[in-house]
Structures are given as C-alpha cells and as structure tokens.
Amino acid sequence: xxxxxxxxxxxxxxxxxxxxxxxxxxxxxxxxxxxxxxxxxxxxxxxxxxxxxxxxxxxxxxxxxxxxxxxxxxxxxxxxxxxxxxxxxxxxxxxxxxxxxxxxxxxxxx
Amino acid sequence: xxxxxxxxxxxxxxxxxxxxxxxxxxxxxxxxxxxxxxxxxxxxxxxxxxxxxxxxxxxxxxxxxxxxxxxxxxxxxxxxxxxxxxxxxxxxxxxxxxxxxxxxxxxxxxxxxxxxxxxxxxxxxxxxxxxxxxxxxxxxxxxxxxxxxxxxxxxxxxxxxxxxxxxxxxxxxxxxxxxxxxxxxxxxxxxxxxxxxxxxxxxxxxxxxxxxxxxxxxxxxxxxxxxxxxxxxxxxxxxxxxxxxxxxxxxxxxxxxxxxxxxxxxxxxxxxxxxxxxxxxxxxxxxxxxxxxxxxxxxxxxxxxxxxxxxxxxxxxxxxxxxxxxxxxxxxxxxxxxxxxxxxxxxxxxxxxxxxxxxxxxxxxxxxxxxxxxxxxxxxxxxxxxxxxxxxxxxxxxxxxxxxxxxxxxxxxxxxxxxxxxxxxxxxxxxxxxxxxxxxxxxxxxxxxxxxxxxxxxxxxxxxxxxxxxxxxxxxxxxxxxxxxxxxxxxxxxxxxxxxxxxxxxxxxxxxxxxxxxxxxxxxxxxxxxxxxxxxxx
Numbered sequence: 001x002x003x004x005x006x007x008x009x010x011x012x013x014x015x016x017x018x019x020x021x022x023x024x025x026x027x028x029x030x031x032x033x034x035x036x037x038x039x040x041x042x043x044x045x046x047x048x049x050x051x052x053x054x055x056x057x058x059x060x061x062x063x064x065x066x067x068x069x070x071x072x073x074x075x076x077x078x079x080x081x082x083x084x085x086x087x088x089x090x091x092x093x094x095x096x097x098x099x100x101x102x103x104x105x106x107x108x109x110x
Numbered sequence: 111x112x113x114x115x116x117x118x119x120x121x122x123x124x125x126x127x128x129x130x131x132x133x134x135x136x137x138x139x140x141x142x143x144x145x146x147x148x149x150x151x152x153x154x155x156x157x158x159x160x161x162x163x164x165x166x167x168x169x170x171x172x173x174x175x176x177x178x179x180x181x182x183x184x185x186x187x188x189x190x191x192x193x194x195x196x197x198x199x200x201x202x203x204x205x206x207x208x209x210x211x212x213x214x215x216x217x218x219x220x221x222x223x224x225x226x227x228x229x230x231x232x233x234x235x236x237x238x239x240x241x242x243x244x245x246x247x248x249x250x251x252x253x254x255x256x257x258x259x260x261x262x263x264x265x266x267x268x269x270x271x272x273x274x275x276x277x278x279x280x281x282x283x284x285x286x287x288x289x290x291x292x293x294x295x296x297x298x299x300x301x302x303x304x305x306x307x308x309x310x311x312x313x314x315x316x317x318x319x320x321x322x323x324x325x326x327x328x329x330x331x332x333x334x335x336x337x338x339x340x341x342x343x344x345x346x347x348x349x350x351x352x353x354x355x356x357x358x359x360x361x362x363x364x365x366x367x368x369x370x371x372x373x374x375x376x377x378x379x380x381x382x383x384x385x386x387x388x389x390x391x392x393x394x395x396x397x398x399x400x401x402x403x404x405x406x407x408x409x410x411x412x413x414x415x416x417x418x419x420x421x422x423x424x425x426x427x428x429x430x431x432x433x434x435x436x437x438x439x440x441x442x443x444x445x446x447x448x449x450x451x452x453x454x455x456x457x458x459x460x461x462x463x464x465x466x467x468x469x470x471x472x473x474x475x476x477x478x479x480x481x482x483x484x485x486x487x488x489x490x491x492x493x494x495x496x497x498x499x500x501x502x503x504x505x506x507x508x509x510x511x512x513x514x515x516x517x518x519x520x521x522x523x524x525x526x527x528x529x530x531x532x533x534x535x536x537x538x539x540x541x542x543x544x545x546x547x548x549x550x551x552x553x554x555x556x557x558x559x560x561x562x563x564x565x566x567x568x569x570x571x572x573x574x575x576x577x578x579x580x581x582x583x584x585x586x587x588x589x590x591x592x593x594x595x596x597x598x599x600x601x602x603x604x605x606x607x608x609x610x611x612x613x614x615x616x617x618x619x620x621x622x623x624x625x626x627x628x629x630x631x632x633x634x635x636x637x638x639x640x641x642x643x644x645x646x647x648x
Contacts (some may be wrong), residue, residue: 003513003516027512055516057515057541057544057545057548058545058548058606058607058608058609058611058612059548059606061608061612062604062605062606062607062608063605065595065598065599065605066605068599069598069599069601069605072599084537085534086534086537086538086541089538090541090612093612093615094593094595094608094611094612095595096595098595099595099599
C-alpha cells in the first residue's frame, strides 16, 4: 500500500463521462481531479470510478465536496462506483452519499 | 626417536664430520672416518636389541649377528661400538674406527670407554630432554600467543553492549573454541531507528580468520549505515572483500534489518545457517539463498521479509552448534535445533539450547568450533494467555512532514497485526490514525519537520490505545462544529474540516489530553469484552 499520487483518466461510457481514478485521493490529488472534471465537460451525469483508489483522507473528501459543489452549479449528477466497504462507509457518514449516487459494482458501466 | 637422532649428532661431531640425520623412524649412525659414510640402522634391526643387552663395548669384527646394521658398520670401517644406555634404553652409540696403532682395543680401553659411556648416556638423555622440552615450550608459547591474538581481535570486534530495544529482549552467547574460529555477530541501530542484526562465520581458524572477520565486520557496519536493503549491503561487502580475501577463505553471513516498532524483518543471506523463529504456531524458518562473501564478485542476494509478533523469538546460530559431535561421533544437527525452537517447553532459546547441547555432547566434550547464538525476542507488554496475543507496546516518532501520516498509519497497522482484529475495524483505525497524524503534523507541529510526532500503540485494560502526540502550540481543532455537507455545498462552510469528524466516527472513543505543553490524541478501540464490533454508523 505505497503512497501513489492520483492519476485521473477520462473516458466515455453510455451513461456519460467516467473519471477513472488511480492512486490516492488526498491533498496532492487536487489538480488531477480538477483537470479531469473539467475535461469531462458539461455532461448531465459524471461518474467517479474508485476501483483504483486504495487510500482517501479528509482532504480527499474535501476535494470530492468541491467537485459536488461544481456539479451542483452545473446542474450535473455525480455518481461514484468501485468503493470499498470502508470508503463507502466514509461516503455515508459524511453524507456525501446523500448528494451522489453510489453505484453497486459494475451496473453503471457499458 | 628424535632423541636417538640427536644423540648421533653429538657423537659424530667428535669425529668432526657434520653429518646429521633427522630420521624419525630410524636409528641413524654416522661414522667419522675421512670418507665418513653414514650408517643407518633400522629400529627393528637385531643389532639394536643386541647393543641394548650387550652390557658394554662390542667388537664389530667378531660380532656374529645376521644384521644389515652390522654389515653397514663394517662397510663404514667401524671397529668398536660402545652403546650409550640410560634407564635401560639405548640412547646412542659411540662408533670408533680401528686404533691408529692398528692394535686391537684392549680390555682397559673398553673399560675406559664403557665408563665414559655410562657417564655420557644419562647426560645425553637429560640434555636431549631439556632441548626437546624447550622446543615444545617455544612452539606451545607461539601457539598460545597466536590464540591470544586471535581471541583479542575477535573479542574487540564483537559488540560490548547490545542495543536497548524497548519491547524486545536481545541476547548473545559467544564461546570460542580453544583454537579460535571465525565466528562473529553484531547488532547496531540504523539512522532510521531500525536495527541491523548480523551473524557470520569465517572459514579457517586462528589469526587469519580473526583478521578476515574484523574486515568483514567493519565493512558490514559501514555499508549497513549507508544502505538499508540487506541484499544490497551483502552485495557491496562481497564486492569489497573479494579482491583482498586470502585464497580459500570466505565468510558466511546473515544480515537482518529489524523494525523494533512493528516486528518487521528484512533479511538476506550469504550462505549462513538459516535462522529459526519460535512462534505461537511452532518454528518458522527464515529462508534465503546466496553465495558466501568473498568467493566471487558481482553476486546478488535475495531479500526476504518476515513478521515477528509479540511473543515470537528468533534464533541465529553458527555451525559450531549443529556440527557439534556427541560421544558416538554423531552430529547435533539442525533437526534437534529446530525441535528446540519449536517447543517452548524446551526452555529459553539460548540457555535451553546450551543445556541440550551439553546433554548431547557429554561432560568431557572438547568444543570443536566457536559457538555463537543471538536471539531477538519480541516481548509481550501484558502477557500472552493460551497463545492468544494481547500485549502490544510499540513506540515510534516521525518527522512532521506532510505524507508521513501514511507512514504512521502503516506502522500502527503493522503493530496491531498480531491482535488479529477484524479487517473493517483495522481499516477504520487506519483512517483515524492517518487523520490524527495529519493534524499533528500540519497543525500541532505546524509542519516543522524537526519536531517529531510521537506515536504509541499499546494494549491495556482491554483497550487498544493509539496515542498521537505533538507539541501542541498550533491552533487545536479539538471540538470544532460538526461539518455539515449542505453548508459546505452552499459555501457556508469551508470544504475542509472533516478530520476530527472522521476520527470520532472511526474509533470507539477519542480522548484529548493537553499537558506539559504537549497535545495528545488517544484513539481507543475496545478489545474483546468491550464494544466488540466497534461499528459506527455503518
């Protein structure tokens, strides 16, 4: 579980753009996350794929909150998939899950 | 036999011929005529027995004895042989040629010669004994001196004190054989707080082995301070030793780096005996392959890892143990050693093993080779009951640099691994530790790297407690308002400020202690009997 700066790749599926996150969602992820979100554009729905994420901390949560705020402004729906049970719990207790859909496994993919 | 040879030398000097014979199994006789052909008489020649019992000078001419010795004496022109007998033992002869007057030796002559021989024989024997003893003493002294030097070198290069590791018991036993071998061991702390543990054995004995041992040990220490990877240390030392090591000598060596706070062990092996760990599940072999040091340059050494839980003990040893012979010449062997390691009832790793070895070899055993034993035992803070690990006491510090919260998390998780907690609880604690450490680094110590964050992991009174301590002169966020995601999304709260909220939700209890200018956050998990599943909001 070595620390690894986040890489975010954008690809498009039937449901819309998917931000594939690989690495750590922490303070160092701000730029990668912001850039990828910008790249995803003005689609109605944006998916965050957490399959490649093994670590997230409170600064990372703040970044997701930031994305949510942007999505709200843009009138976009934000979803997340690939959460481990632990990070799913964190999405729930922070109530992030009240504002974005947590997709169970691969049902949202093409 | 040496005695005889030396006697002959004295005798022949009288005649001026400087012939000597160093034969050890033969009686050598040298004759002092002008041509002075040497005469050799075999020890089993009947002449020897004849002279021993002759009672005086013997006329060679008239001697009726079938003997190559007599023939040889005649050929050499010896007319009269006077045996030199001392304590009933033939210690030499006086060999005389024909009288210059061409007359026979008279009875008086013979009596005179016999008298002379009776005086000379014991004197010769005594002189010879003295000479022999002096030579033996010199050689013994030289060997003793060499042993002393070898022992001195060896002992000077063994650690005088062992490092004091909290939560560990470290012990070493070293008993050189009379003819000192090349065993060595070393333990020293590395700059990052880990500890290097080394055991090795140089082929050969005495001063040469001690010299190579000293060189190897110094190279290992120097490389160990610069490089942490055990495989790389062995690789370097091997390359440095190869050009200088005497031919046919090499060094076996096991190199371990132990993290005392977590029990994590990294190791590599250069042809040394494999160490064994005593664990709750029996013995565990720490296997690794590699060529001995000093044989071939450019060798690579496999690196392996192992985990030592509280209660585990590791035994490193030299082949002086396993190759010790019993009364029936059978070897002690590795299986007996492994059996001892596996069975806690067989006693302490070192003392118990020595007792068994003593029983095996018997009382009058002369130790054949150096015996070296090094043990590292991870202790239990509050004991172990029925093989169930309950005690943990791990402390470490980290520089206040962003990113080190990950290190803190990992080390705490390594430390609690023996508790075998449910994976979800472990993950929650990990997140809590990471958040608390990040607060300590960024707020408490204000990111000043030189101020350490102190971490303690202990189990006590049915609780697992992780203490994270900073100097606490930064603003503390001990009881901030609960973060509200709606307020954050509406821009009424900053997006950040989740740390403490997360911590509170990840552990069973959080205690904050401000005392003596230091700020301590205690993260508490109830162990069995407490709030078992520790679930929070999930």
